[in-house]
Amino acid sequence: MQREPQAFDRVLSSMCTTPHPVAREAAERFLATNPGDPGTYPTISDLEAEAIDLLGEVAGLDDPAGYVASGGTEANIQAVRIARERARVTTATTETPTVVMPESGHFSFQKAANVLGVDLELVPTDDDHRVDLEAIRACVDKTTAMVVGVAGTTEYGRVDPIPELGEIAQSVDALLHVDAAWGGFVLPFTDHAWHFDHAPVDTMAIDPHKMGQAAVPAGGLLVRDETLLDELAVNTPYLESTSQATLTGTRSGAGVASAVAAMTELWPDGYREQYERSQANAEWLAAELAALGYNVVEPELPLVAADIPTATFEALREAGWRISRTGSGELRVVCMPHVTRTQLESFVAALDALESE
């Protein structure tokens, strides 16, 4: 029997979503192409250059460089790798390079630190889940290769003060990396200062396969200056192209083509409308949960966290709702494009019914 994928009608925990129809169609057409070999697959290689130009527009970068990665994890690992390589040359110290990051940073940086042999220093966040700048200042020194700011945190959808983090990074000659893997396609429609034009950002993760409505796998690594990619390049003797900066070798042309299709179709108006719909849903859900008497973390971006009893959480999972919890145990609902008001209404009704049992 043919197996079917998870239906999206009860998925409230994912940062992935149903791809836009044009993204799905483009992914299918380019399934058998490999942007890792531009000499053989020139069309997908051209499309990747287009993807980077479009990502640059979204992220306020005039002359962008970068590539379409497998996701935020790869983009973050590669950003740390750039910083480590650069620190080898620029810092006079032989001590292990460090990456300074808020504790709200994604666990992919743990992988990066492990693979790359750098020390990850976690800095506390404040009462509103944003990084504590004083703690960052106290943490950086001459061994700091990179400071990380998160623009749309995985657990609470918070945006760190990116311009201030940039100043601190510059004060110790470290790179500033912004993880906008999830937030990058909603932040352009908010007042947050998060991108290359707002702050001295060196590198950024921004994923078309999350809020960008592209098919998986389509992550984005953007760098302010093309020379930063040189830190990653290895020679590729038997390919027609001479070097490769990506972490993976063979890559999915499907992800690249779908990212271009989605961004061409949706940037900026389609993404703005989606942001407005998702944000309105998040605010509606937050108000409903507050009315039911739960403590709610205000949704600054389309992501709601609320303290609900563990037994209720588990009963909702039993009933088929795909929901997740923050590190401190709060319910977490991500208002992705596939999440509709009707779906949230039945979720709240299910929660209410359980609580009044």
Ligand code: 0PR
């Ligand atoms: N940076 C941030 C801020 C993220 O939220 C994530 C993923 C990443 C980086 C890593 O991105 P990739 O997973 O593309 O490598 N955050 C989600 C999480 O860990 C990922 C996720 C996606 C989880 C879909 C579940 C799911 O169904 O929770």
